[in-house]
Amino acid sequence: MYREITKDLLKWKDKSRRKPLLLTGVRQCGKTYIVEEFAKENFDKYVYVNFEGNEKLASIFDYDLDVARIIKELELYFKIKIESGKTLVFFDEIQECPRAITSLKYFCENMRELHVVCAGSLLGVALKSENISFPVGKVNRMQLYPMSFKEFIIANGREDLIETFDNWPSDRVIPELYSESMQKLLKDYYIVGGMPEVVKTWIETKNIEDVEEIQKEILEDYADDFSKHAPISEVPKIRWIWDSIPVQLAKENNKFVFSHVKEGKRSADLEDALQWLDDAGLIKRLYIVEKPEVPLAGFADKTYFKVYMSDVGLLRAKSKIDANTIIEEKDLYIRYKGAFAENYVLNELRANAIEPFFWRSGNTAEIDFVYESEGEIVPVEVKAADNTQAKSYRQFCKKYKVGLGFKLSTKNIAENMCEQTKTYSLPLYLAWNMDNYK
Incomplete structure (x- = not known):
């Protein structure tokens, strides 16, 4: 179904000073669907990282926040080559892995050319938690609402x-x-x-x-x-x-x-x-x-x-x-x-x-x-x-x-x-x- 936010996603994709994208919105308003459709239409490859109930994926971020290592381990896990400009990496339910939220800072600083999107249910609540180190100034943000x-x-x-x-x-x-x-x-x-x-x-x-x-x-x-x-x-x-x-x-x-x-x-x-x-x-x-x-x-x-x-x-x-x-x-x-x-x-x-x-x-x-x-x-x-x-x-x-x-x-x-x-x-x-x- 057509969503207006797709226009904003396209602008984000082509920004020269693009940062990882944080997509917020009320539960079940279509965040996962819109990112998947956006990936299908604009990228050669798509890596969907869903942290909900998946401790194996969350553990990749436990050792350190070296984004080159993180991407390498994601490649091994999903058996896919992640290439900047050709691959969209989507961290879904990211609030379940607070260190993944913190890692966005390092994706911004050390791998900005890679397209990274993250979203999650009740993310607005999670970001108020004292246990999460939020990467201030290191992400772009968009808000998705229910269909207008x-x-x-x-x-x-x-x-x-x-x-x-x-x-x-x-x-x-x-x-x-x-x-x-x-x-x-x-x-x-x-x-x-x-x-x-x-x-x-x-x-x-x-x-x-x-x-x-x-x-x-x-x-x-x-x-x-x-x-x-x-x-x-x-x-x-x-x-x-x-x-x-x-x-x-x-x-x-x-x-x-x-x-x-x-x-x-x-x-x-x-x-x-x-x-x-x-x-x-x-x-x-x-x-x-x-x-x-x-x-x-x-x-x-x-x-x-x-x-x-x-x-x-x-x-x-x-x-x-x-x-x-x-x-x-x-x-x-x-x-x-x-x-x-x-x-x-x-x-x-x-x-x-x-x-x-x-x-x-x-x-x-x-x-x-x-x-x-x-x-x-x-x-x-x-x-x-x-x-x-x-x-x-x-x-x-x-x-x-x-x-x-x-x-x-x-x-x-x-x-x-x-x-x-x-x-x-x-x-x-x-x-x-x-x-x-x-």
């Missing part, structure tokens, strides 16, 4: 829609010929999400029960990870937080409240557990900025945030929202509709390398997302329906005199001025293409 909506559309055989909307003018109303297909695909995406195995099953079967079975398995695997990889004292707290996320997102004021996780619990009791979920890539914290100035990160309040899930399909499965409830937009869906739209847009922004915040002024005004672009602040208002009369958006634009902003909703495309702000009203299904409207 654009990738989902292409996987469903509708690349023609991507081509259609790639340069769609903001003054041309989108006809039903295209909008109906995109709206249906977006509902499907809310149901299925972007986990590659789930998407593959959906494409092959179009069976909701098959989809939900795999989503359930993924959620169970995540829960098993809590017990296997988290500190024992944190496991119950991690479960409490994990189970509370859909409910907290569905609240009108969906600020994350620790006391709503477990009665009587405070931030000091649960912060480590929340950080573990964040490091694992299962959640994303969205921090508030009350004073939206550049750099936004410098004005963020790390004590006030919302929590979203890494995949909207898993959010639906965890919320136990029936697929037909979304398809037919039944009353039960109204409670979660806004949460799904926000979680979806956040994940689309992050897939486009945008790290947003949100803005709130007291309890009277809020902008769902604000981010930096070329030194300017860009507000993004998200509406799950066709109501785009956003008082908060107008207030924000007037107060901070921003030049560009977006409203995402179920309404058709339009361009107008809000105060002095050029504002693009886009259908939610075009969130992937916001970059084209500037």
Whole structure:
């Protein structure tokens, strides 16, 4: 299946000052698959070194970190000649061999011409361990997310829609010929999400029960990870937080409240557990900025945030929202509709390398997302329906005199001025293409 990150992998392959690549991403988002496909298409040879449950491979790194010796022993083990420029070496589940992580420094310094990629489940958690000597400055890094909506559309055989909307003018109303297909695909995406195995099953079967079975398995695997990889004292707290996320997102004021996780619990009791979920890539914290100035990160309040899930399909499965409830937009869906739209847009922004915040002024005004672009602040208002009369958006634009902003909703495309702000009203299904409207 097509993944946008392939373009970045190709750039990395041809960089003159390339370093070993560290590929991070939530478990089961397709890291191993994408590296294998990349290797098949761009290298003569591929060496797959999986450290999980393989102490023999890990022992190769025990003696010393001489990369020439390590490569020689890997050649003997796999019975293959490893040649720079022709071979991709992939260290998978590298967190199981901390010395392999440390060795990346020496691959960078002494064998930079060799293409080395490493990845692993819960690598973000492992890298926080005091037992791992991380090679700071000696690796390139990339983040792989679950499949974006654009990738989902292409996987469903509708690349023609991507081509259609790639340069769609903001003054041309989108006809039903295209909008109906995109709206249906977006509902499907809310149901299925972007986990590659789930998407593959959906494409092959179009069976909701098959989809939900795999989503359930993924959620169970995540829960098993809590017990296997988290500190024992944190496991119950991690479960409490994990189970509370859909409910907290569905609240009108969906600020994350620790006391709503477990009665009587405070931030000091649960912060480590929340950080573990964040490091694992299962959640994303969205921090508030009350004073939206550049750099936004410098004005963020790390004590006030919302929590979203890494995949909207898993959010639906965890919320136990029936697929037909979304398809037919039944009353039960109204409670979660806004949460799904926000979680979806956040994940689309992050897939486009945008790290947003949100803005709130007291309890009277809020902008769902604000981010930096070329030194300017860009507000993004998200509406799950066709109501785009956003008082908060107008207030924000007037107060901070921003030049560009977006409203995402179920309404058709339009361009107008809000105060002095050029504002693009886009259908939610075009969130992937916001970059084209500037």
